Amino acid sequence: MFRTILIYGVALAVLIFVLKFIEYRFLVRDLSLEFYLGVVAVLFTVVGIWTGNRLTRKKIAPGSDTPFEIDEQTLRSFGISKREHEVLALMALGFSNQEIADKLFVSLNTVKTHSSNLFLKLDVKRRTQAIQRAKELRLIP
């Protein structure tokens, strides 16, 4: 922030010097106020855009890692239960229904029931779509 203000100050000083220099060098003493304002406006708009980008990049860069949090609100709004969410998560990791059943210590039929309900709630027809949708909705990493 300090550095930014410093840059602005220096830029402004340099600009004034340049303008004064131009003014005296060409002996055009009556360069209009509008001209100065126009030049300064354009220049500092550019500066603003530039620094604006830098600032937002700094905000975005650390967030790009996406710490990730499951969107509990959306989860509830879709009426997805804990167990269904577990099945969904394992699904997204590429496990088969049988593998999911083994991991959760339930039967294959149970996993099928959960996944079917899941597809209804997510309004999809296949597990691949469910995974897509769930990731969009930030229900899974």
Next chain:
Amino acid sequence: MFRTILIYGVALAVLIFVLKFIEYRFLVRDLSLEFYLGVVAVLFTVVGIWTGNRLTRKKIAPGSDTPFEIDEQTLRSFGISKREHEVLALMALGFSNQEIADKLFVSLNTVKTHSSNLFLKLDVKRRTQAIQRAKELRLIP
């Protein structure tokens, strides 16, 4: 873009009016050039930052967080052909083999062949795993 330029023009005009108004109203005829420049610089820096953010937001939002480029090197190192990559991409969007076949104007059998070869090359057993793996390897968005 047009609108942006227009906004700048209007803002500049308004600013000049305001400054002139202040100048005459208080009969302070010798407000220094530096003062004008400073005010304009600060104002347009703010405008620049604001518009800069708007512009970059538009660039960031559709491209999500990651600009994303498919890793052609990896693609070749895995010996994945164009057609196979197309199938992979559609797979990742949640389409069934039949839907992919329709989209690519080929038979279901052809899509099966491509996907089977894909699974071999990616060393996976299911399409969900293939999608996972392909995303990790940046073969698809």
Next chain:
DNA sequence: AGTTCATTCATACTTTCGGGTGAAGGATGG
């Protein structure tokens, strides 16, 4: 006590996937 809901499981049936194999046409490159 009764209702609601999550969880569990089953049976039966259909659809989709995936593996294995073979084969034909076309493009590429030695």
Next chain:
DNA sequence: CCATCCTTCACCCGAAAGTATGAATGAACT
């Protein structure tokens, strides 16, 4: 010209996934 690879397609078969329906249990809430 021949080898190789890509692309296309076919058939068969088994495995996995998904649909439909029903039902039992237990926790939670009213």
